[in-house]
Amino acid sequence: MPERLALPDRARRLTFLLDEVSAGDRVLDLGSGDGTFTAELARAGARVVGVEVAEAALKRARAAHPELDFRLAPVDGPLPLEDCEFDLIWASEVIEHVADTARWLSEVRRVLSPGGRLLLTTPNHPRAAVLLYGLERYGDPLSDHLHLYTHRSLEAVLYEFGFEPVKVRHAAGPPLLRRMLLARAVRS
Numbered sequence: 001m002p003e004r005l006a007l008p009d010r011a012r013r014l015t016f017l018l019d020e021v022s023a024g025d026r027v028l029d030l031g032s033g034d035g036t037f038t039a040e041l042a043r044a045g046a047r048v049v050g051v052e053v054a055e056a057a058l059k060r061a062r063a064a065h066p067e068l069d070f071r072l073a074p075v076d077g078p079l080p081l082e083d084c085e086f087d088l089i090w091a092s093e094v095i096e097h098v099a100d101t102a103r104w105l106s107e108v109r110r111v112l113s114p115g116g117r118l119l120l121t122t123p124n125h126p127r128a129a130v131l132l133y134g135l136e137r138y139g140d141p142l143s144d145h146l147h148l149y150t151h152r153s154l155e156a157v158l159y160e161f162g163f164e165p166v167k168v169r170h171a172a173g174p175p176l177l178r179r180m181l182l183a184r185a186v187r188s
Contacts, residue, residue: 016171024046025088026085026113029048030091031147032052032057035070040166050070050071058070058071105158114187118188158183
């Protein structure tokens with residue numbers, strides 16, 4: 001992971017996140033990276049924990065934000081968190097990197113309180129873009145993206161794991177070629 005990683009669509013993602021956060025909310029920043037969003041959540045008054053699987057990112061987050069709580073999670077194991085611990089889970093540009101989506105979403109549900117909200121962002125792979133640019137652009141075998149999501153597939157997987165209501169919307173880019181999905185799902 002590079003030292004200085006520019007966060008794509010940072011402002012758009014931050015607005016999406018902060019529109020949902022209230023002071024005092026218990027928030028998990030799942031896939032916290034260097035702690036950029038974790039720090040923004042803390043500034044908004046949330047009681048926030050950042051969780052990351054990459055030790056290098058965790059080291060950077062702790063160095064940049066020593067006052068915040070960052071934890072290491074195993075790539076393929078349970079989250080180091082209690083059941084129903086959070087009101088809100090923020091997972092931005094994470095789900096597409098997860099090998100076992102079913103296990104990951106089960107863990108997300110476990111640590112999210114009933115009625116709690118899951119906010120996530122992921123790249124969009126609309127049919128028009130695949131037709132225009134070709135599958136090769138999105139299916140690079142050396143990419144760290146393990147799953148490609150469309151509006152329909154993301155919505156379906158969230159409903160499948162007991163989130164309702166689910167709202168997925170497109171963002172960033174021209175119509176029919178929007179490059180990002182923003183999802184809000186409530187644990188039923």
